[in-house]
Amino acid sequence: MPEGDTVWLAAQRMHTALAGATLTRGEFRLPQLAALDLTGATVTEVLPRGKHLLIRLADGRTLRTHFRMDGSWHIYRPGTTWRGGPSHDVRVVLATDGWECVGYRLHDVEIVATADEGRLVGHLGPDVLGPDWDLDEAVRRLRQNPDEQIGVAILDQRNLAGIGNLYKVETLFLCGVHPWARVGDVEDLETVVDRARTLMLANRNHPEQSTTGSTRRGQDHWVAGRKGRPCRRCGTPILLGEQGPATQERVTWWCPTCQAARSPIDPRARTGEPGRPQPVTLYRR
Structure with missing residues (x-):
């Protein structure tokens, strides 16, 4: 069940796979973002905020995704068969030379300026698993x-x-x-x-x-x-x-x-x- 701990663990694993690397593939399989290509962007960090997952890029943008009830990120080595579900459930693909991060059934997929993240998560209360828990x-x-x-x-x-x-x-x-x-x-x-x-x-x-x-x-x-x-x-x-x-x-x-x-x-x-x-x-x- 995707709750805050699930998002926290996904963020840690994706940070390890993506942080500091340049994307060789940045593909969206969503109508509203189908024309967007993140290939060539560098990932600076991946972090959780409650049930939201934030992927920050060096160019000052942030990709936000939400799992809701059925979303998930899966991480594979290049050439490995994706096993997270049928291909039509894939929403986002972020790949580097060493890893492929595949987002299945993700919700609230959005790109914003990192400086504007508050528009997406500023309403949230203290993060139960966050470093600034209060x-x-x-x-x-x-x-x-x-x-x-x-x-x-x-x-x-x-x-x-x-x-x-x-x-x-x-x-x-x-x-x-x-x-x-x-x-x-x-x-x-x-x-x-x-x-x-x-x-x-x-x-x-x-x-x-x-x-x-x-x-x-x-x-x-x-x-x-x-x-x-x-x-x-x-x-x-x-x-x-x-x-x-x-x-x-x-x-x-x-x-x-x-x-x-x-x-x-x-x-x-x-x-x-x-x-x-x-x-x-x-x-x-």
């Missing part, structure tokens, strides 16, 4: 909207950048917080945010995303993908629901016992099968 600022931004659902608020990249749905549900489970609790009712936001960062730091150097400490299939997550299966802590069946504004809903897993609401939860809570609202106990005294 816990206090992230918490301050979250508290600006105390009536928002915590599960929605920590996915809002304007509050803090990099957290995706997987780390949302796993963090809230580990902290015992109901996903539909109001931000203002979460007693220790600092702990919630810091736990999410700890999980991401633990996973950023490898493609596997484990929150339990095990990388074995089926044992790597506490609640994500485990609807109806017993909670690893208490045995209660894990619930699944939809959360988020209309057209932007994200599936949410949680344990109704370990994450029992201790204050009235947001009445917009929807539980059960996605798309099928069902009654929910508001809180447990």
Whole structure:
């Protein structure tokens, strides 16, 4: 699942392959950029910003890409068969004498002046995996909207950048917080945010995303993908629901016992099968 740690790892690998090298191929397979050719440009650095990947060029331009749910960059030696998917899924090809970086199903592909990067990423909150991470600022931004659902608020990249749905549900489970609790009712936001960062730091150097400490299939997550299966802590069946504004809903897993609401939860809570609202106990005294 492409989240901030996935983008961080991709940026490190692409920086190693491209930084300081001149592109022998800079091809775009997108209608809006089909006429653009980056051949001859020199890459100065590749770095992540939340879920955005920035490729800076020596001529003062930056290529920004976003993975969203299904995008990825793959790196190959010249002459190696590309195995990231069918050729019609390729969006960008950046090659040097030593490497070929192939972008599959990339989104928000755009070239801007490096000085104008703020137009693309300036709205983002503190980067969870960034060198300038600021816990206090992230918490301050979250508290600006105390009536928002915590599960929605920590996915809002304007509050803090990099957290995706997987780390949302796993963090809230580990902290015992109901996903539909109001931000203002979460007693220790600092702990919630810091736990999410700890999980991401633990996973950023490898493609596997484990929150339990095990990388074995089926044992790597506490609640994500485990609807109806017993909670690893208490045995209660894990619930699944939809959360988020209309057209932007994200599936949410949680344990109704370990994450029992201790204050009235947001009445917009929807539980059960996605798309099928069902009654929910508001809180447990």
